[in-house]
Amino acid sequence: MEYIQSALHNSSWLSLLATGTALGVAALAVAMGLLSLFGASKNHMPVNGRTVLLTGASEGMGRSAGVQLAAKGANVIIVSRNVGRLEEALAEVQAAAKSPSTQRFHYISADVAEPDYAARVIAEALAWNGGAAPDIVWCVAGMSTPMLWAEDGAVAAARRNMDVNFFGAADMSAAILREWLAPENSSSPRAEPKHLVFTASVLALFAIVGYAPYTPSKWALRGLADTLAMELHLYPDNPVRVHVVYPATIVSPGLARENRTKPDITLELEKDDPPETPDTVARRAIAGLEAGQYFVAVSLLGKLMQAGIMGGSPRNNWVFDTVLGWFMPIVYFFVLKVMNGQVLGWARKYGHPSTYPKKE
Numbered sequence: 001m002e003y004i005q006s007a008l009h010n011s012s013w014l015s016l017l018a019t020g021t022a023l024g025v026a027a028l029a030v031a032m033g034l035l036s037l038f039g040a041s042k043n044h045m046p047v048n049g050r051t052v053l054l055t056g057a058s059e060g061m062g063r064s065a066g067v068q069l070a071a072k073g074a075n076v077i078i079v080s081r082n083v084g085r086l087e088e089a090l091a092e093v094q095a096a097a098k099s100p101s102t103q104r105f106h107y108i109s110a111d112v113a114e115p116d117y118a119a120r121v122i123a124e125a126l127a128w129n130g131g132a133a134p135d136i137v138w139c140v141a142g143m144s145t146p147m148l149w150a151e152d153g154a155v156a157a158a159r160r161n162m163d164v165n166f167f168g169a170a171d172m173s174a175a176i177l178r179e180w181l182a183p184e185n186s187s188s189p190r191a192e193p194k195h196l197v198f199t200a201s202v203l204a205l206f207a208i209v210g211y212a213p214y215t216p217s218k219w220a221l222r223g224l225a226d227t228l229a230m231e232l233h234l235y236p237d238n239p240v241r242v243h244v245v246y247p248a249t250i251v252s253p254g255l256a257r258e259n260r261t262k263p264d265i266t267l268e269l270e271k272d273d274p275p276e277t278p279d280t281v282a283r284r285a286i287a288g289l290e291a292g293q294y295f296v297a298v299s300l301l302g303k304l305m306q307a308g309i310m311g312g313s314p315r316n317n318w319v320f321d322t323v324l325g326w327f328m329p330i331v332y333f334f335v336l337k338v339m340n341g342q343v344l345g346w347a348r349k350y351g352h353p354s355t356y357p358k359k360e
């Protein structure tokens, strides 16, 4: 109490100091932003001539990413369950190749929810690639079954979401890291790094009603990625970078599926989030990876949400992330008031959730 009083007493110099610091930091942030716009931006994830393995790339954002990476000269392996859709998607990826005569393309059918699926997938990828591991592995496969947590089957749905979204990526990351980090694959700290990319969701930065079976699986990915970001320093001669992509609403076949069972209150709350096409989301995600970002938000809302939840995670840019982070408690003060108000209003208007009309 005393220090607050004395601070108030000396408020003229204190506010001068505070204003000065704030202005200084803001100016620095603007300068750094401009520098990153105009500066010679190095491509931190070159793909030309390298091999990329994508899970969940037969539809939606994964498929768009496969097409775009092929157009940048990558060899592409796509993984998902349905062979018919894999064949169609692979033809599309192949058609986008930058140099069709040298680039190679392959699909592997696998269910990422099956324990230990990834060892087989990586073995098959190595065999196809003359013994060389893929340079970039991007786990995109995911699913979502939104429902209210007190509904029958919500916990079973959460287990399934966890198996696909979390363990599907966890198992793949362990399998590829065992390969990349093996002592016989050590090179030098200056070697072009390998990249391990997880796909979360903005819901792992800000949770909303109706996504309880799904959101925890995406938060779990962030916990794994933060751990790996530190753990990978144990292997300076096997450089690997880890990344997490945080998409918001993607207009994909998956979105159409989840919307069939999504609670109406969830549809209502998320309608303020501008939906993006899979192509746009993939393009922004790849741009973030090329810029060397650890957390890759692909929308303005996502960037704000990311700045609001950095905690002990590695930063893309300490100054920018910190300054933006200072504003977020003020933003959330209002956002939470408005959103909880909407939910309370919903309860008043439509009564107890047990009376809601049944979804399919």
Ligand SMILES: NC(=O)C1=CN([C@@H]2O[C@H](COP(=O)(O)OP(=O)(O)OC[C@H]3O[C@@H](n4cnc5c(N)ncnc54)[C@H](OP(=O)(O)O)[C@@H]3O)[C@@H](O)[C@H]2O)C=CC1
Pocket: 055, 056, 057, 058, 059, 060, 061, 062, 079, 080, 081, 082, 083, 085, 110, 111, 112, 113, 140, 141, 142, 143, 144, 164, 165, 199, 200, 201, 202, 246, 247, 248, 249, 250, 251, 252, 253, 254, 255, 278
């Ligand atoms: N759509 C959205 O609004 C958002 C999505 N996300 C996340 O982004 C990623 C891409 O989403 P989106 O573009 O909607 O993708 P889609 O749901 O449209 O496509 C999902 C892809 O993953 C594959 N897949 C699903 N389950 C499995 C499984 N068990 N084993 C192997 N492959 C599987 C599917 O192929 P197949 O069925 O043949 O196996 C398909 O290729 C996902 O991780 C999703 O959770 C994040 C934020 C928002």
Ligand SMILES: CCCCCCCCCCCCCCCC(=O)[C@@H](N)CO
Pocket: 143, 144, 201, 202, 203, 206, 208, 214, 247, 248, 249, 250, 254, 255, 258, 269, 270, 272, 273, 301, 304, 305, 331, 335
């Ligand atoms: C700075 C804070 C501002 C807060 C405003 C919040 C507005 C609501 C945004 C909710 C967006 C939900 C996207 C869901 C994506 C997803 O992962 C699912 N479709 C699952 O596939």
